[in-house]
Amino acid sequence: MTENKTIGIAGIIIATIYGVAAFGLKNPSPSLLIGPTIFPMIITVGTFFFSLVLIAEDYTKNAKKKVIKYDPKVLKAMGMYTGVFAIYILIFEKLGFLISTILMLTSLLFILNKGKSQYKINLILGFLFPLICYIIFAKIFTISLPRGILTF
Amino acid sequence: MNELLVNIAGGFGAIFSVYTILWITFGGLLGTIIGMLPGLGPATGVAILIPLTFGMDPTAALATMVSIYFGAMFGGSRSSILLNTPGDGGAIAATFDGYPMARNGMAGEALAISAWASLIGGIFSAVFLAILSQPISELAIKFGPQQYTMLMLFALIATTTIAKGNMMKGMLATFLGLMVSTIGADTLTGSTRFTMGVAELYQGIDFLVLIIGFYAIGEVYINFDKLLYIKEGERSTDEIAVSKVKLTKEEFKRCLIPILRSTPLGFLIGVLPGAGATIATMVCYSTEKSLSKNPEDFGKGEIVGLAVPEASNNAAATGAIIPMLTLGIPGSGTTAVMIGALMMIGVKPGPLFFTTQGHIAWAVVASMFVANIILLIINLPLATQLIKVLKTPPKLLLPCVITLGFIGTYSLTYSTIDFIIIVGFGFLGYFIKKLDIPVATFILAMILGVKLETSFRQAMLIGKGDFGIFASEPITIFFIVATILSVFGPILGNYIKRKKTSMAGQVS
Numbered sequence: 001m002t003e004n005k006t007i008g009i010a011g012i013i014i015a016t017i018y019g020v021a022a023f024g025l026k027n028p029s030p031s032l033l034i035g036p037t038i039f040p041m042i043i044t045v046g047t048f049f050f051s052l053v054l055i056a057e058d059y060t061k062n063a064k065k066k067v068i069k070y071d072p073k074v075l076k077a078m079g080m081y082t083g084v085f086a087i088y089i090l091i092f093e094k095l096g097f098l099i100s101t102i103l104m105l106t107s108l109l110f111i112l113n114k115g116k117s118q119y120k121i122n123l124i125l126g127f128l129f130p131l132i133c134y135i136i137f138a139k140i141f142t143i144s145l146p147r148g149i150l151t152f
Numbered sequence: 153m154n155e156l157l158v159n160i161a162g163g164f165g166a167i168f169s170v171y172t173i174l175w176i177t178f179g180g181l182l183g184t185i186i187g188m189l190p191g192l193g194p195a196t197g198v199a200i201l202i203p204l205t206f207g208m209d210p211t212a213a214l215a216t217m218v219s220i221y222f223g224a225m226f227g228g229s230r231s232s233i234l235l236n237t238p239g240d241g242g243a244i245a246a247t248f249d250g251y252p253m254a255r256n257g258m259a260g261e262a263l264a265i266s267a268w269a270s271l272i273g274g275i276f277s278a279v280f281l282a283i284l285s286q287p288i289s290e291l292a293i294k295f296g297p298q299q300y301t302m303l304m305l306f307a308l309i310a311t312t313t314i315a316k317g318n319m320m321k322g323m324l325a326t327f328l329g330l331m332v333s334t335i336g337a338d339t340l341t342g343s344t345r346f347t348m349g350v351a352e353l354y355q356g357i358d359f360l361v362l363i364i365g366f367y368a369i370g371e372v373y374i375n376f377d378k379l380l381y382i383k384e385g386e387r388s389t390d391e392i393a394v395s396k397v398k399l400t401k402e403e404f405k406r407c408l409i410p411i412l413r414s415t416p417l418g419f420l421i422g423v424l425p426g427a428g429a430t431i432a433t434m435v436c437y438s439t440e441k442s443l444s445k446n447p448e449d450f451g452k453g454e455i456v457g458l459a460v461p462e463a464s465n466n467a468a469a470t471g472a473i474i475p476m477l478t479l480g481i482p483g484s485g486t487t488a489v490m491i492g493a494l495m496m497i498g499v500k501p502g503p504l505f506f507t508t509q510g511h512i513a514w515a516v517v518a519s520m521f522v523a524n525i526i527l528l529i530i531n532l533p534l535a536t537q538l539i540k541v542l543k544t545p546p547k548l549l550l551p552c553v554i555t556l557g558f559i560g561t562y563s564l565t566y567s568t569i570d571f572i573i574i575v576g577f578g579f580l581g582y583f584i585k586k587l588d589i590p591v592a593t594f595i596l597a598m599i600l601g602v603k604l605e606t607s608f609r610q611a612m613l614i615g616k617g618d619f620g621i622f623a624s625e626p627i628t629i630f631f632i633v634a635t636i637l638s639v640f641g642p643i644l645g646n647y648i649k650r651k652k653t654s655m656a657g658q659v660s
Contacts, residue, residue: 014328025345028342089568143559144566
């Protein structure tokens with residue numbers, strides 16, 4: 001599918017979902033001349049319009065039909081990162097900032113920085129960077145980061 | 153004039169403490185390091201370093217942010233010159249002659265002229281800012297909802313038309329950004345919209361959270377395209393040796409007039425919403441090339457070809473601060489991040505900023521002078537040490553940037569719900585960049601959305617539902633004309649260009 005069609009179709013889907021939700025909004029006072037539904041309606045119409053224009057652009061004479069290609073390797077890495085983030089979100093407050101961030105960063109480093117010679121640097125950085133951040137932000141700048149199971 | 157000098161002196165007085173100067177120095181250093189790292193620009197730098205300013209008084213916090221901002225610009229040109237990899241759009245033009253200079257064994261001269269040109273551009277444009285801020289604020293105080301509506305409409309449309317890329321994609325990005333801005337409680341009636349019952353969304357999506365998602369996580373995903381193909385132990389770029397970072401008097405003299413010429417031009421372009429440093433540097437570079445006696449040397453390592461984009465880059469960055477401080481309207485991605493950071497520390501930029509919080513406003517202006525001077529002092533002697541940062545492999549660096557992004561997000565709201573939002577917007581950021589949709593347009597619309605809706609509805613109430621209120625005064629008519637010109641100007645320009653080319657083709 002071309003770039004314009006992909007964006008246009010995504011725009012129409014988003015506008016439909018948003019538009020349906022906007023129609024469901026209630027005006028708190030019938031006497032209100034310009035209520036909270038007007039602006040979302042305008043946005044819905046605008047999104048529909050420009051999505052359709054983008055699709056239509058592909059059918060013009062001088063259209064540059066750019067086809068998008070997704071690299072499966074990139075999508076796989078993004079999927080793995082998202083998995084790590086999901087686990088991080090679940091354990092962040094339970095285990096605390098330090099342990100959960102060490103686990104997250106080390107995992108991210110192993111996904112991206114592969115190779116036998118790299119495991120030492122991944123482990124060292126994965127441990128030291130969150131520790132330094134914890135000292136700077138939690139101890140020096142007194143930003144409240146969750147301690148979790150640790151006592152310090 | 154006297155009042156201006158008194159105000160500036162007051163600003164200097166506010167920042168001249170060991171504490172603030174140390175933070176300006178530290179912020180400048182950190183900004184330089186972040187800006188130097190390929191793929192990370194001033195917007196990311198300011199976004200991930202915001203937590204550093206928590207707990208500071210507003211003056212020190214703002215001065216630190218300004219120095220991070222300018223430091224990141226300084227740093228961005230280092231990676232342009234030495235690696236041919238600009239940190240952001242404004243540093244692209246520095247690669248044209250900066251990298252060839254470095255390849256020709258003139259890396260030291262290139263770094264030196266880059267630092268001097270940035271300083272001169274930064275200082276002179278800070279003077280322009282000091283002169284213009286007050287009158288613009290005084291004009292803006294007279295603005296009512298209808299003027300604000302038209303001004304914001306102009307800013308949004310100008311951003312989509314002046315900025316690079318497809319105008320239709322820009323318009324769609326604008327509407328999508330406005331869509332996100334409607335999430336949360338309605339400012340006029342208090343009724344909730346599109347929150348899906350999630351209590352954390354009642355206040356709307358914090359745009360700093362969104363920006364961290366876009367820049368910290370989205371940027372990493374975009375870099376996967378290159379990073380996943382770098383083999384173990386392989387370097388992604390060539391290393392260039394730097395000996396002494398200095399200039400001869402002749403070299404400096406040759407660059408001075410072009411620097412002074414490009415500074416006001418860069419500044420004026422920077423003030424325009426959406427135009428920003430990328431366009432400013434390109435326009436100044438091509439103008440200087442056309443004025444040069446030896447245009448054929450441009451692109452081959454001509455020192456003037458590096459001095460001009462460096463001066464105009466800093467000038468445009470300073471110019472972009474004017475609409476942010478005086479109108480409360482960010483004109484670029486980085487100023488959008490800064491405006492969010494300002495609000496976090498209780499500073500509300502806008503027409504009354506110079507009146508009600510004048511001591512902070514003038515301290516910001518003064519910190520621009522100080523930050524630029526400190527950056528020169530840091531960058532000249534430490535250049536050879538600082539550029540060692542460029543050797544950090546992005547594969548190690550980018551996961552650390554993500555970690556900083558999570559810390560920054562948590563410190564804003566202390567809620568892990570926002571982690572889900574930054575991951576979601578990280579994905580969105582990847583696809584938006586992949587599909588060539590202008591990111592800055594989306595972010596500006598998201599930030600201006602609430603203000604635009606409120607002004608629009610207030611104006612409609614004043615006009616009793618009549619749209620004629622938006623064309624009832626000279627200033628609103630001016631914005632309408634400016635908006636129309638910003639849409640049709642580039643189209644007309646392209647048409648004339650095409651006509652000229654085809655006519656030239658027929659003649660030959």
